[in-house]
Amino acid sequence: MRISSHVISTFPLIILTYAFTKSVQCVLGVSITLLVDTVHWLEFWHDNGLEFKLKKFFTFCNQGACNRFFLLLHSYELLILLFVLYRKAFFSLFWLGMILGLSLHLLLDYLNIFLVRHYKWYSFILFFFTFRLFYRFKREAIDRRIGPVGVASHAQTG
Numbered sequence: 661m662r663i664s665s666h667v668i669s670t671f672p673l674i675i676l677t678y679a680f681t682k683s684v685q686c687v688l689g690v691s692i693t694l695l696v697d698t699v700h701w702l703e704f705w706h707d708n709g710l711e712f713k714l715k716k717f718f719t720f721c722n723q724g725a726c727n728r729f730f731l732l733l734h735s736y737e738l739l740i741l742l743f744v745l746y747r748k749a750f751f752s753l754f755w756l757g758m759i760l761g762l763s764l765h766l767l768l769d770y771l772n773i774f775l776v777r778h779y780k781w782y783s784f785i786l787f788f789f790t791f792r793l794f795y796r797f798k799r800e801a802i803d804r805r806i807g808p809v810g811v812a813s814h815a816q817t818g
């Protein structure tokens with residue numbers, strides 16, 4: 661999903677979070693998940709070499725033409741870790757905010773690849789880090805497993 665769409669869709673969650681919790685800590689937790697897509701720099705650098713041109717980076721992200729699915733912060737495993745922090749660590753409302761924000765982010769990314777990019781219905785498994793690791797993050801191999809049937813890969817996912 662486009663980074664700008666994530667920003668727009670997270671804004672109502674920020675307002676709802678504050679309305680229900682009255683917690684700045686929780687709002688910060690949700691807000692920080694706006695940075696989840698910054699990990700796409702890894703895919704960008706993998707395919708283009710180390711460069712820092714923002715315009716080229718955003719074009720790359722919006723086209724979704726990457727050869728690797730690192731997607732390091734797009735992980736259910738990270739959600740589990742955040743849940744443990746929510747239950748066991750200080751600043752529990754901050755971690756709760758991150759759980760809410762990351763859950764929304766993953767849901768929107770899944771809806772994008774399923775409804776817009778026509779990946780298979782079970783393509784939500786893409787967001788298991790262990791699934792991507794199993795395929796060594798290779799997009800071509802992952803697309804063969806969960807991607808659209810008979811369509812060339814390079815659909816936008818993150």
Ligand SMILES: [Zn+2]
Nearest residue numbers: 697765769818
């Ligand atoms: Zn994303």
